[in-house]
Amino acid sequence: MHNTTHIRFPYLFVIILFFVIAAIASSGAIYYKYIHVKSDIAAFTSQVKNIAKTLISTYAQASERAYATRSNDQLLSLIEESKNIKGIKEVFLVLDDGKILAHSDTKKANELKGNIANDEFYYNIDMILYPHAQQSRELFIFDYFVPDLRLPFTTIVRKYIQQFLYKDINTNSWLVTKAVYDKGKSIGTINCIIVKTPIYDMMKHAYMELLFMLLIICGTALVFSVCTGIIVFIKQKRLLQNVREFTAPLYTKGDQMRSVIKEAIPVKE
Numbered sequence: 001m002h003n004t005t006h007i008r009f010p011y012l013f014v015i016i017l018f019f020v021i022a023a024i025a026s027s028g029a030i031y032y033k034y035i036h037v038k039s040d041i042a043a044f045t046s047q048v049k050n051i052a053k054t055l056i057s058t059y060a061q062a063s064e065r066a067y068a069t070r071s072n073d074q075l076l077s078l079i080e081e082s083k084n085i086k087g088i089k090e091v092f093l094v095l096d097d098g099k100i101l102a103h104s105d106t107k108k109a110n111e112l113k114g115n116i117a118n119d120e121f122y123y124n125i126d127m128i129l130y131p132h133a134q135q136s137r138e139l140f141i142f143d144y145f146v147p148d149l150r151l152p153f154t155t156i157v158r159k160y161i162q163q164f165l166y167k168d169i170n171t172n173s174w175l176v177t178k179a180v181y182d183k184g185k186s187i188g189t190i191n192c193i194i195v196k197t198p199i200y201d202m203m204k205h206a207y208m209e210l211l212f213m214l215l216i217i218c219g220t221a222l223v224f225s226v227c228t229g230i231i232v233f234i235k236q237k238r239l240l241q242n243v244r245e246f247t248a249p250l251y252t253k254g255d256q257m258r259s260v261i262k263e264a265i266p267v268k269e
Contacts (some may be wrong), residue, residue, distance in 0.1 A: 001221060007236045012054060014229035021221040029213045034165070037206040041166055041199055048087065052176040053139055055082070059190045063102070063180040067187060072102050079104045087194050089146070089173065092116070095188035095224045096132050098125060098215035122147055124175070131179035132186045143168045151200065152200045163201070172196050 060080060066075040081092045082104055092103040098117035103109035116123040127142050149172045153161065161169045172236075174194045179186040 007233065007240055009233050010229050010236075011049050011155070013232065017228060018221050019264055021032065021224060022218050025217045025221065026214055029180065029217060030210065033206055033213070037202055038165060040202050040206075042204070044198060045072045047174035048174070049141055049176075051195060052141065052174070055085075055088075056139055056176045056178045056190060059091060059093075060178045060180055063190045064182065067101070067180065067182050071259060080261075082192070086241045087198060089149075089193040091190075093190045095126065096129060096186070098123075098129075099188075101188070116268050127175055128177055128191055129189055131177055132189050134179075135186050136179060137181070139176065140180045142177070143171035145171045146173050146193060146195075149195060149197075152204070155256045163243045165203070166199065170197075227251045 031130065043117075057073070062075040062078050066072045077104055082088050082091045088104075090104050092109075092114055093101045095101060098113050098115045100109050100112065102114060112118045116128065118127060124144065127144065130142075131138065131140055151158065151170065151172055153169075158169050173196055176192040176194065177189050178191075180190050181187050
């Protein structure tokens with residue numbers, strides 16, 4: 001009698017081990033990247049708003065001097081410099097009727113025929129003139145949408161981003177606006193449109209980094225699981241071999257004993 005037991009490679013063990021390791025490590029990586037990108041977005045937003053406050057206050061002072069002296073040279077110089085600041089799309093000074101006194105994009109100003117009221121789809125008059133309507137000296141920052149900037153990601157993806165990562169994903173810019181005063185009375189507003197493109201770039205970059213991390217994790221988990229499976233397989237084979245070597249003499253002696261007994265028993269003819 002011989003033991004015919006065969007040891008098979010532990011495929012199920014390898015698969016289960018791979019999924020457990022990959023799931024735990026991937027969850028950690030996703031959580032880490034989620035917290036990291038959310039923190040980066042919050043820091044960037046805060047930084048942009050602080051810079052915008054400084055800029056718009058400077059523009060407001062220059063605008064008030066320009067209106068009082070009827071000279072736009074200093075204001076236009078500041079506005080021209082704004083083109084070199086990453087993220088700033090437009091800077092413009094308008095009166096209470098929408099008339100443009102200064103604009104960073106002269107081509108667009110000409111297309112508007114000197115008045116933003118000629119394109120209310122692009123220029124939200126209520127937001128732009130809000131500080132003037134309130135006769136407030138405060139600076140206001142609104143989430144803003146400009147039609148010529150396409151929103152990234154699909155509608156479904158933006159829905160989840162809005163719910164879990166960045167609630168203002170459906171607006172592609174900020175409008176920073178402040179009232180401009182002359183003789184103690186608001187005559188219009190100075191405005192700055194800042195795009196949110198860097199935030200979208202952060203999300204895309206974080207997504208690509210996460211994909212790379214997950215690939216590394218899954219690859220490492222697979223190699224580790226297979227190697228562990230091979231080690232288990234080899235140990236099982238060695239254990240079975242030791243058992244066979246130990247039991248083989250017992251089987252041999254048993255066969256010999258049965259042969260002797262069989263010969264000793266007389267066979268009837």
